[in-house]
Structures are given as structure tokens and as C-alpha cells.
Amino acid sequence: DFMHALQNDVKSAFGSSKEQIDELLINGILSWGEPVKRVLEDGDLVVAQAKSSDRTPLVSMLLEGTPGAGKTALAAKIARLADFPFTKLCSPSNMIGFTESAKCQAIKKIFDDAYKSPLSCIIIDDIERLLDYVPIGPRFSNLVLQALLVLLKKPPPLGRKLLVIGTTSRKDVLMEMEMLSAFNTVVHVSSISTSEQLITILDSSDVFTKADIDKLQRKTAGKRIFIGIKKLLVIVEMARQMDEDHRAAKFQMILEDEGALDM
Amino acid sequence: DFMHALQNDVKSAFGSSKEQIDELLINGILSWGEPVKRVLEDGDLVVAQAKSSDRTPLVSMLLEGTPGAGKTALAAKIARLADFPFTKLCSPSNMIGFTESAKCQAIKKIFDDAYKSPLSCIIIDDIERLLDYVPIGPRFSNLVLQALLVLLKKPPPLGRKLLVIGTTSRKDVLMEMEMLSAFNTVVHVSSISTSEQLITILDSSDVFTKADIDKLQRKTAGKRIFIGIKKLLVIVEMARQMDEDHRAAKFQMILEDEGALDM
Amino acid sequence: DFMHALQNDVKSAFGSSKEQIDELLINGILSWGEPVKRVLEDGDLVVAQAKSSDRTPLVSMLLEGTPGAGKTALAAKIARLADFPFTKLCSPSNMIGFTESAKCQAIKKIFDDAYKSPLSCIIIDDIERLLDYVPIGPRFSNLVLQALLVLLKKPPPLGRKLLVIGTTSRKDVLMEMEMLSAFNTVVHVSSISTSEQLITILDSSDVFTKADIDKLQRKTAGKRIFIGIKKLLVIVEMARQMDEDHRAAKFQMILEDEGALDM
Amino acid sequence: DFMHALQNDVKSAFGSSKEQIDELLINGILSWGEPVKRVLEDGDLVVAQAKSSDRTPLVSMLLEGTPGAGKTALAAKIARLADFPFTKLCSPSNMIGFTESAKCQAIKKIFDDAYKSPLSCIIIDDIERLLDYVPIGPRFSNLVLQALLVLLKKPPPLGRKLLVIGTTSRKDVLMEMEMLSAFNTVVHVSSISTSEQLITILDSSDVFTKADIDKLQRKTAGKRIFIGIKKLLVIVEMARQMDEDHRAAKFQMILEDEGALDM
Amino acid sequence: DFMHALQNDVKSAFGSSKEQIDELLINGILSWGEPVKRVLEDGDLVVAQAKSSDRTPLVSMLLEGTPGAGKTALAAKIARLADFPFTKLCSPSNMIGFTESAKCQAIKKIFDDAYKSPLSCIIIDDIERLLDYVPIGPRFSNLVLQALLVLLKKPPPLGRKLLVIGTTSRKDVLMEMEMLSAFNTVVHVSSISTSEQLITILDSSDVFTKADIDKLQRKTAGKRIFIGIKKLLVIVEMARQMDEDHRAAKFQMILEDEGALDM
Amino acid sequence: DFMHALQNDVKSAFGSSKEQIDELLINGILSWGEPVKRVLEDGDLVVAQAKSSDRTPLVSMLLEGTPGAGKTALAAKIARLADFPFTKLCSPSNMIGFTESAKCQAIKKIFDDAYKSPLSCIIIDDIERLLDYVPIGPRFSNLVLQALLVLLKKPPPLGRKLLVIGTTSRKDVLMEMEMLSAFNTVVHVSSISTSEQLITILDSSDVFTKADIDKLQRKTAGKRIFIGIKKLLVIVEMARQMDEDHRAAKFQMILEDEGALDM
Ligand SMILES: Nc1ncnc2c1ncn2[C@@H]1O[C@H](COP(=O)(O)OP(=O)(O)OP(=O)(O)O)[C@@H](O)[C@H]1O
Ligand SMILES: Nc1ncnc2c1ncn2[C@@H]1O[C@H](COP(=O)(O)OP(=O)(O)OP(=O)(O)O)[C@@H](O)[C@H]1O
Ligand SMILES: Nc1ncnc2c1ncn2[C@@H]1O[C@H](COP(=O)(O)OP(=O)(O)OP(=O)(O)O)[C@@H](O)[C@H]1O
Ligand SMILES: Nc1ncnc2c1ncn2[C@@H]1O[C@H](COP(=O)(O)OP(=O)(O)OP(=O)(O)O)[C@@H](O)[C@H]1O
Ligand SMILES: Nc1ncnc2c1ncn2[C@@H]1O[C@H](COP(=O)(O)OP(=O)(O)OP(=O)(O)O)[C@@H](O)[C@H]1O
């Protein structure tokens, strides 16, 4: 029944998240350019501070960027590289249909669990979704917002250290909610924006022939490109379904339809 | 009593939907023109991707068009052609009078059931109605909206594949709610817009004489027509009640009254 | 006690409505002119379609007009003439003080009962009141609205046929709520607008002398009249209380005070 | 305890109201002028119609006027003169702190009780207060509003007759809520507006000397006066506390302070 | 526990208020000028009317003025001088954290208790706080507002007399809520506005030397002063903490900082 | 389970706060300039008044300043220096996820406990967070607001004395809510605004070499600086993670990125 299902959800919400975090990385992190490198370096720095500084037992970083830019995967990557004794994913997909107060309870439980370990990392994924945000109104859960605002400011107990990594596509909204300044650092996750970056990614897939890639390179060279890695990977998979003769042409057409390519 | 009735509703909401999907197709799919063909082709493509791609275990498609354009029937057709082991209809008509949270629970249950099958298809019909949307305000269920936003983004467990087909007549509203971009593909379902298309449909019915159809063809040739297949079939049935002598004339008059025909 | 009273209300809401529908017709239907005839003809047509068409197992008609135009009585008349095995009145007067969800439950029960009979007719009376509509705000029950929107679209089970007759004085509001298009046909119920129509009705009452009626005919001939049959019958009864000498004069004065007569 | 107190309130709300109606008349009805006479005549007329007409088993009248104009006392007077077997006061002072639904229940109970008697009269006093109306917002109980709208339209069972007398100081608000047109007749209750009317009332009190009254008559002759009978009677009582020498002067001063007298 | 604490609050809310009223007078009433005298005289008058008039068994007075003007203390003074058999304080400080309906219940209980005594006095202190009023929105408890509006209009049972003294700093808001006119009399409580009044008060304290007072008199003579007695007494106490040499200068500085003194 | 966790939270919320207050001071109070001294002096004054004045048994002070200015630490410092028998921290971090009424209850309990001690001090930290304030809307808990407004005005029982120290970064909002004037004194907590103040703080850390500090002094001399002590200390810790060669340069760069330094 429902209560039973709920309890299972709640239990799984409180267990270890290592597996769930690994699933977020199943498609890997492609090194398509400088921006990717920089985010990972910033991640290294906050991980180091979280590990070593006694005066800042709570360190927090927000990854922000357009939908599909790769925020969640990069947060997962940083957390896995840090490899802290306690690592936990706080994600809306574990809280579907929760009431506001059940969400608060689940979030608070994650932090309380983290406080018990000497060195912990919490990923707060998709903050606008955790807040039940919708631009019409706008509406959102103030209860969850207030809980997050307080938790992002409250240091762990003496001797414990905590790193919080948040992700969002609505930097503007979090600013209005006075949550942006609650993070120690805000890091931008870029979309793919040059032909070189695009070709790097296509090269690494097994979908296009060398000739196709050369053709796409000539067509896109110097053009304005704007697409997140997540959407791009979906379109590559769509192209894979098509017959090889028209694949490159159709791939280019879909990019244009999506407004990702200015021809 | 009420709880009993509710439980029955809930149970039927969780059982197999094959029969219910067949009922949606009881009036058949008429091939009245190119637009119909294109939607079915797009359907084939996403079905193929859902079946074969490992990197995109979740594939989603939204059918949008004016009220009565045939969205639900086409979604049912695509799902029946795909013939996946698990096929489920998520429809407001199974959730009349449900509270927001009962709706969430029912929707979540459908997805949880789908996650248990290796290859599943879910039709989310009439999304604006699932959301209890009304333009005055506007008002809608944010709880249901947030659940759908998360479910449309959450991949099934490792090794499972899921195709989601949504339908809506309020593309604009779904865009504002940031749900449009949650679908991988958005496909337009057209209304009938030419005299040829109209006559194709009348021909296939047994309501009008050859002479009537010729007359209607002459009268509508080159005129601007705009009517969904669903409404058109209702009007044809109305015409059937009338005596044969005035049938064609009255049929034309109703079309004009409905604003479907510019004379 | 209250629960007991509630249960009685609920029970009576679910029993047969034939008696209640007859009560709506206690003052009869006067044939005061062409508009009355036309509404009854339109009624005949939908009744025929509901009885015979297999492709449209759900037929729906909305009677709309100003307050007191006679909508409810005409809906009752059409339903009684149809004489279907199951006929049911869904009226706000059976749901006073119901919560939104109790209303939904009651309405859903009426439809579920109808689905059990091969041929059914439901009158949904005074839709704006069922929706708890008030223009300040505006406010209304979205739960009831959504239930009606879904029920007006959901065909009965295979082999069952259903005719729904709605009434409303707020066509504009129902349009905004996207409920107008949920009905197959919308029929206007007219107010009395000519001196001839007025005199026809006065003639049929036993309140005025022949001389009075002649005088009123002369006074109103060619004047703009605008009054619903329901209000007119109340004013005729008021006149009945007055002494015969001033009756006609006072009757005319009340009509003018009510803004029903432009002198 | 509270539940106990509530039950007592509820019980007293359902018992006979004759005593409570008499209390409303404890200060009597002064015949200060033509307007008073006219309201009582209109009352006679609706009482007659309620008693005798079979075609209008439900007759309703609304008394409207500024605060303190005497609406409640006049409604009580009309009801007492009618002397129907069942007479009931539906007043906010019997429902303090009731929830919206408790109010609905109490109001519905009053009507249900009335339906059991062949000839009944219900006073619905201070409708804006029954509706919990406040101009800020505005806010009001839609549940109570909808209940009243339906009850004002629903005829009593066959063979029963019902007279409803409502009172309000917010005719404008009731109009906006579409409640004004739910009453068969709307009657205006006037404030005191001439020196003659004022002096008639002062004469009937034992507070002022003949000389004082003469003086006040000279001072107010031809002046614009605007004060409800209720407030006027309070000010007369205030004057009674003052020493006789300054009484008339102070009385005049208070009238001016209250804006009741334009000097 | 909480319920227990609540019950104690409720009990104390229903017991006698004499002690609590005396506490409000612990700092006494200083006769700093004409305005104080006038309020006390107006108080005498309503007390007399409440005691003696049979035609106005309910007498009500509202004391309004800026925050800290001395409204509560003056209401307490009037009530203590009246010395009625039943005197009760209805104050927000007895209802902290109460729900709207618990507040209603508590207020109603106070009136019900008063109705049992032949001659009663109720102080309704800080009405805007009882109403949970906040200018943002604005928001307030309509349930409490409606209860007060009805109670201020409902006469006590036959043979009982009741005096109600209200206090507020938001006359404007009470006017908008149509509560101002529910009181029989509205009396203004003034702030201190002249040098003479200020010096009278300083004289009566033991904080300043004769020389200091002379100096302050010279400095403030003819200046615009605007400060409530409550705030002034706090500042005098602050001055008491400072060393005698700078006391007068610092006192003057604080007055200026507070905007109470225009130099 | 949750109830258990809640009870622990509640219990810890009601125990002694000395330890929690000491934790707020773990990074100490640096004497970086005149503004720090002045706040501590103002603190001394109110502590003295709270201890000694009989006429003002309730003394309250609000510390307001931009986020991270050091308000909470200074409030803790003042409370620890006062060393009253009862000292209590009322902080949002002890009430995460509480309902509005649970918050009210917790706050009321703190005051009720304080009333039992002859001399008490309560820190109400981060008032905008206690109120669940968010600028979108704006939204906030009116229940908590009203409780605080009443508690800030209600004197402790006879013979008891209470000092309340509040902190906020939203002076503007508290003003709009009419809470600002509920405090006896409002004291501004400044951010660091001159090169001298900045260098004083860097000097006291062990992060930069003498040479680095000299360089930073030359670079910032005479420049506009604006940063709270809390943020500054976090950035100093970040700098500590970097290699010594670029530390000063990177530190300066971060200050500029944060908008804390106008170059
Ligand atoms: N360099 C990269 N950075 C991030 N993700 C990458 C990279 N290379 C490949 N990926 C893959 O791209 C996908 C990025 O999806 P992800 O869910 O992280 O995006 P997102 O920005 O969180 O999306 P959303 O806005 O919907 O939450 C993942 O499948 C990830 O494995
Ligand atoms: N080519 C076609 N495409 C779609 N529907 C068709 C076609 N030919 C016939 N039909 C019939 O037309 C009707 C279309 O109704 P359907 O409910 O699918 O429309 P809809 O767009 O979902 O309407 P609504 O906007 O009300 O949800 C169905 O009865 C279907 O059997
Ligand atoms: N030709 C007619 N059409 C309709 N009603 C008629 C006619 N002749 C007489 N009547 C009587 O007039 C009255 C019409 O009232 P009815 O309640 O049907 O109006 P309505 O439009 O539903 O009013 P409302 O807007 O208040 O719901 C009934 O008593 C009916 O018996
Ligand atoms: N001619 C009169 N008409 C009405 N009331 C009168 C008249 N003469 C004397 N009175 C007295 O005046 C008072 C009128 O008060 P009443 O409560 O009826 O006014 P109201 O208009 O209902 O006030 P409110 O707007 O506050 O409800 C009663 O005490 C009544 O006895
Ligand atoms: N003449 C006076 N009038 C009123 N209060 C006086 C007077 N002289 C001294 N006081 C003292 O001044 C204080 C007035 O405070 P009080 O609480 O009555 O003000 P208030 O207007 O009710 O304040 P608030 O607006 O905060 O409710 C009391 O302590 C009272 O004893």
C-alpha cells in the first residue's frame, strides 16, 4: 500500500548513495574542453578546504548552468573523486509526491546523518525541483527553502567537516530567494559553444563515419553553437537510429530545429 | 461506499491498460492525409530508439495539437504498434475527484510498475487535465506538475527501458511550466485544413450520397477549413440523424456555425 | 445529527430523480413563441442522436440564457419527453454545504450509476452554482470543474449511451473555463422580448381582465421588453394580491422598476 | 468546555426564535415618518403573497439601508405581524466563531425546519456578517454564500410556503455577489433626513424639555440631516447623562461631530 | 507539555483580571496635561451611561493613538475607577500562538462570562494584535474580526449591562475593516507635544537635577515635540544609567535620534 | 523515527544554551576597529539597564547589519559578558522544518522559561529566518511574527527582568512589519570598509607573509572596501589552500570577484 511504498522511499532516501551517484556517471565525463577542466579544478579546491580547514568546517559550492549542461554529472564526479567516508545524494527523484514537510524531514535526516561522520559530502541536486519551483506565480515550497537556507548556514558539530555541492539551472531564482549568497562559491557549468568542442564529442562517439565528421566540421566551423552535453548525447543517439546515408544531414537538421546551431 | 469506490478506481488505475487503450481506438485511425502519416513515422522512430539505445534508457515524446485533433487516438495507435511487454495509460478519466496527492501516488505507481518490466510504454494523456489546469488564475496542481517533471527526467533502473508518450492541447502552458523541454521530442498533431482532407473523410463514412459529396466538394474547394477529426466525426453523426434531402446542406451549416468553414 | 442529515442528502442525491424533475415542471411550459419551439426541437435532435448513434455514445447539450429564462424547466421537459430508462438530476440544491470533494463524489456517483443503464440522461443544472462560482476573485471549485471537464469527455462503457443536458446563466464564465467546448451543442434560451410574447403569457393567466390585457397590449406595443419567464410569473402573482382596480397599472409599474420595460 | 458551549449555541440556533425576535423590538418602532410606513406596507404585501399564492411557494424580500437605519427591527416587526406558525431568526450573533461549514449546517438546518411547517418565515439578518465579509481583499465565506444562493432559489416541498426576509447594509456587495437578484423584492430602509423627522423622535423621548426641543427645532430647520434611528437613540441616551443646562447644546454638538448634521 | 501549557493559558484567560489590570498601572498615570484629563472625563461619561441607561445596555468606547501614547494604561485606569463587579482584560498577551479559532473561543468566553454579571467591563487591548494584523498583504484573522464585529453589536441579555473599552494604534485599519463605527465613541489619546508637558514629566522623575531640568527647558522651549509617554519613560530610565555629568545632554541626544525632538 | 527526532530537537531547544552560545564564539571577536567597540559599549549599556531599572523590567536591543557582518557573534559576546543566570538562544537552526505553530510553541517556551528566572537574557537570532521570510511574495509566518510582536511588548512577571537581543539582516522588512519599533534600541553592525581595518584582520591571521601583507596594504590603501567579517574569514581560509607564491594575488582576485574591493 501507499504507506508501505512511502516507507521504502524514505528508507532508500536514508541509505548510502554511492551506487546512485555512480549511476549518474554511467555515460562518463567527456573532456570536451577548457570549461570542463576548470569546474573540476574548482571542485578540487573546495574538497581540499573541506578536508583541511578548521575555521570553516562547512564548505559549500553551487554548480549552475542551463538545463542539460552537465551539472549533476560534474557534481557526482567531484564527490566521487573526493571519496569522503560519508557521501549522500539529496535528489528530488527520491522524494516524488512527498509533502513539503516530508521533504524537509528527508533533507534534515541527510544532514543529521552527515553530522555523525567526521568528513561528509552532500549533493543537493536540482534545487529548483526540491523547492517545487514553477515560474507561474511563482510558486515554491517555502518550508523547504527555509530549511535549506538554515542548513547551508549551520556548521556541523565540533570536529566534523561537511562539503555541500548544489546544482541548479535557475541561478536567477536562487538569487531572488537569497540562497545564492548562502553558498561559499558559485561555479558556472558551460554549454558547448564552439565547433571544436562539438567535433571533439562526435569523434568520441561511434555513430558517425570519419567522412561525416569532416563534413560536419566544415559546416559548423565558425558558427554559433549552443547546446548542453545532455541534449547533444540524446540527439547523437537519435541519429544512430537513422540509416547511415542521411545520418549526418539529419543530425545537422535536428540541431538546427532545436535552435542549437545558427546556420 | 466512497472508500470502496476509491479503491476500485485505484485498482483499475494500476491494472493492465491494453483494453482501455483499445477502446480509444474503437473509431479507428483514418488516413486523411500527409500529417497523419508523419506523426506515425515519428512514433516509429522513438519506438525504435526506446527499444535499442542503451545510452538513452528513457525516451519521451509529446503529441500536441488543438482540442479534438486526434492526439489521444494517435498516442494509442503508436503504443499498440510498439507492442511493448508493459503498456499503461495514465489518464485523468481514471482519477476523477482524486486529491492532488492521490493523483501523485497513482502516477508514481504507474511508473514504478513500468520500471519492473524490461521494456515499457506509458501514455500520459491530457496533461493539462492531469494538472487540474484552468486558465483563470491560472490554477493547477503543483504537486502533480513537480512529480511529472521529475519522472520525465529520471531514468529507469539499469537494464530497463521506458517510452513515455504525452498528449496536450496546451503546448503554451506546458512551455511556461518548463515541462515542454522535459520531453525529448515534441510532435504537432494537425487539424483538417483542406477540402481534399475533408472529402477523404466524408467518403469513408456511409452518411452522404455520392451526389452530396460531390456538392460538398465543389462548395468547399479552395476554402479555409479548420476542424479536428474528433469534432468532425461528431458532426457527421449529427447529420446522420437528419433526413437525407437536407443532410448535406445542414452539415455544411453546422460546419459554418462551428467556425470550421470560411465561406 | 449532521452526519445523519448528510447521509440523507447523499442518499436522495443517488436515488431516482423522476419526481424531482416533475416538480421542476409544476408550473408547466407555456408556448409563448418561436424561441421555445426551437429549443424543444434541438432537444429532440440530441435525444435522437443519443438513442441511435453507435459512434457517439456520449451526446451533450448546454442550455444557456439569462437568469430566469426557463433553462431548468426546458431541460426537465426535454428529459421527460426522452423518457430514458435512467434519468437523473444533478443539482446544487441537493448538495448545499457539501465540501468540494463531497460534491465530486456525488457527481461521479451519478455518472457511475448512469453508466450501468443502457440509455441514460443526466441534467447538470446551474453549473455555475455546482462550481461554487462567484465573480469576486473570481472563486470557484477547481476540483468540481476538473471532474466535470473529464466526465463530459469520457465515453460510457461499450454498449452504453448517455445524454448530458447542462444549464447555465454564465456562458462567458464556462467559456473561460474551457467547459463550453466540452459540450457537443450549445443552445440559447431566450427571454421574452416582444409585446406579443408578453400578452400571450398574460392571456394564459387568470389574473387580468380582458380590458386590462387590452390596455397593457396598447401600452407595450412596439416597446423593448426584456424579462425571463420565471421573474414574469412571480410579478404576475404579485399583481394577483393587489386590488383589481390598480392591478394592471401596478403590474406595469413593477415591470418598469425591474427594468423589464422601456417606456 | 468548548464543545459543550458549541452544542448549546447550536441548540439555541435551532429552537424557536419568537423570544429572540421580541428582544429585537424592545425599543419599539417609532413612526417617525412616511418611509417607515412604506416599508411596513411592502412587508404586508409579501406576507399576503406568501400566504396565498400557490405558484410562488417561496417569497423573498431584502431590506437594505445604511448601518443603524432600523433594518433588523423592521424585519422583526414584519415577521411578528405575519405571525406564521414557524418563525425563525438566522443571525450571525448565534454563530460567533463558527467555521464556514458549521455556519452552512446551521443555516441549512433552519431552512429544513421551516420546510416542515406549512407556512414559515425566516429572517436572515445582517447577511454581510453571515458571509464573514470584510472589504479588505475582499474576503468572505464562499461556502456560506453558495448555500444562501441555492436556498434563496430552492422552493419548499409541495404544499409548504416560505417567506424569507433578509437585511443588509451592503447592497453593493450583494449585487456583486449576484445575491441581490436572488430576492424577489428589494426594499430600501431610509435614515432620518429632515428636521421634522428628528423632532418627532425627540418629542417621543423624555430626555429634553419643551424649550430644548423648540430650540433644536429652530436650529435644525431646513438643515441636511443624515442619521440612522439606532445611532440617534444612542446619542439621546448619552444626552440623558448630561446635566440639563447644557444637554441640548451638547446633543447638537455630538450630532455635528458624528457628521449627522450640516450646520 | 503543550496541551497542558495551553490549558493553563486558557484558564488564566478566563479567571478574574483585576491583578493583571493593576499590573498595567504599575508605573501610574502622570497628569502631564489637558489631554490626559479629557480622556479620563470621557471615560467617566461612558461609565455613567453603562451604569444607568436601560435603553443602551451595551456601551462601547475606543481609545486610539500612536504606539506608546498610553492607551492601555488609560483604559485600565478607567476600568479600575468604574469598579464594576466583573472586569476582564482581553489581551493578545494571553493568547500567544493561539489558532484563530482558539482566539475566537477565548474572546467569546470572556463575553459569555461578562453576560452573567449584572454590570461588566471588558478591555479589548491592542485590537490590531488580536487580529494578527500585519500591513504586508495586509493579513489578519478574519475569523477574529467577524467575531469582534458581532460581539460589539450584540446586546447583553435582558437586565445585564456591559461596557467595552477597546485600544488600538491603527485607527485607519479599523476604519477600513468597518470596526470603527461598531464603537459608540472613539476617543483620541495624545502624545506629548509641548516643552511644558515634557518638563512636567521630567520634574516628576528623580533622574535629573534641578539644573539639568532648567537647561532642558530652555533647550526645548517652543520646539516641536512628539513622543508617547511609554517611550519617554524608557528613555528616562536609559538616562538614569548614564553618569550625571552627561545625562541631560545624552538624554536630549537620544530624543533627537528617535525623531522626538526637532532642533 | 521522526517524532522521536522532533522531540529531541524540542528538548534541546528548551535546555541551557551556554554551550551553543560558546560555539558561536569559536572564531573569536577580532577588534578590527571603532565600530566593533561601539556595539560592545551599547551592549554594556542595555545590560546595565536590564540589571538595575525597576521601571523597565523588559529591555530589548536589535543588532542589524548586512549578511555576515558579525551580528550573531556580537550578540553572543554581549550575552556572555552579561552572564545572567538564565541565557537562552532562540535560533532557526534549532527549528528546521518546524510548523509555524511548533515554532511559536518553542519560542513561547523559551520566554516562559526566562520568566522563571530573576534575570534572563534571550538571543533571538536571524529574525527573518525565524519568520520564514522570503522576498518573493513576500511570504512569511504571520503566526510567528505576531507571537514575537506580543512577546517583545509583554513585561515579565513582577520582580523578574529580561534582556532580549535580536539580530537581523533585513532591517527594512522588520520596519514594514512594525517590529523595529518593538525594540527599545536598534544598533547597526558595520561591515569592514577601510584598508586599515582589512589589514588589521589579515595581520591577526597566520596565512600571509609580512611581505604579502605589505603588498596588499599598498594595493588597497584608499580603496573602497565592503565585506562582512564572516565572508572575509572564509576567503582567508580559501587562500590558505593555495600555494604561497600566488596566495596574495589570488586573495585579492577573489575579493574583487566578490565585489568586495573596488580597484
Ligand atoms: N564533460 C561532461 N560534463 C558533464 N556531463 C557529461 C560530460 N561528458 C558527458 N557527460 C554526460 O552528459 C550527461 C549530463 O547530464 P546531467 O544530468 O549531468 O546534466 P544536468 O545539467 O544536470 O541536466 P539537468 O539540467 O536536466 O539537471 C550525463 O549523462 C553525463 O554522463
Ligand atoms: N487520423 C486520425 N487521427 C486521430 N484520430 C482519428 C483519426 N481518424 C479517426 N480518428 C478518430 O477521431 C477521434 C479522435 O479523438 P481523440 O480523443 O484522439 O482526440 P484528441 O485530440 O485526443 O481530443 P482531446 O483534445 O479532446 O483530448 C477518435 O475517435 C479516433 O478514433
Ligand atoms: N416556455 C417556458 N419555458 C421555460 N419555463 C417556462 C415556460 N413557461 C412557463 N415556464 C415556467 O417558468 C419557470 C422557469 O423557471 P426556471 O427555473 O426553469 O428558469 P431558469 O432559467 O432555470 O432560472 P435560473 O436562471 O434561476 O436557474 C418555471 O416555473 C416554468 O414552469
Ligand atoms: N421606525 C423605526 N424603525 C426601525 N427601528 C426603530 C424605529 N423606531 C425605533 N427603532 C429602534 O431603533 C433601533 C434600530 O436598530 P436596528 O438594529 O434595527 O438597526 P439596523 O439597521 O439593523 O442596524 P445595523 O445596520 O447595525 O444592523 C432598534 O432598537 C429599534 O427598536
Ligand atoms: N498620563 C499617562 N497616560 C498613560 N500612561 C501613562 C501616563 N503616565 C504614565 N503612564 C505610563 O506610561 C506607560 C504607557 O504605556 P501603555 O502600554 O499604556 O501605552 P500604549 O499606548 O498602550 O502602548 P502600545 O501602543 O505599545 O500598546 C504605562 O507604563 C503607564 O503607567
Ligand SMILES: Nc1ncnc2c1ncn2[C@@H]1O[C@H](COP(=O)(O)OP(=O)(O)OP(=O)(O)O)[C@@H](O)[C@H]1O
Ligand atoms: N569583530 C567581530 N565581530 C563579529 N564577528 C567576528 C569578529 N571578529 C571575528 N568574528 C567572527 O566572524 C564571524 C561572524 O559571523 P556571524 O555569524 O556572527 O555573522 P552574522 O552577521 O550573524 O552572519 P549572518 O548574516 O549570516 O547571520 C564569526 O565566526 C566570528 O567569530
Ligand SMILES: [Mg+2]
Ligand atoms: Mg541535473
Ligand SMILES: [Mg+2]
Ligand atoms: Mg485526448
Ligand SMILES: [Mg+2]
Ligand atoms: Mg435554473
Ligand SMILES: [Mg+2]
Ligand atoms: Mg441589523
Ligand SMILES: [Mg+2]
Ligand atoms: Mg497598549
Ligand SMILES: [Mg+2]
Ligand atoms: Mg547571524
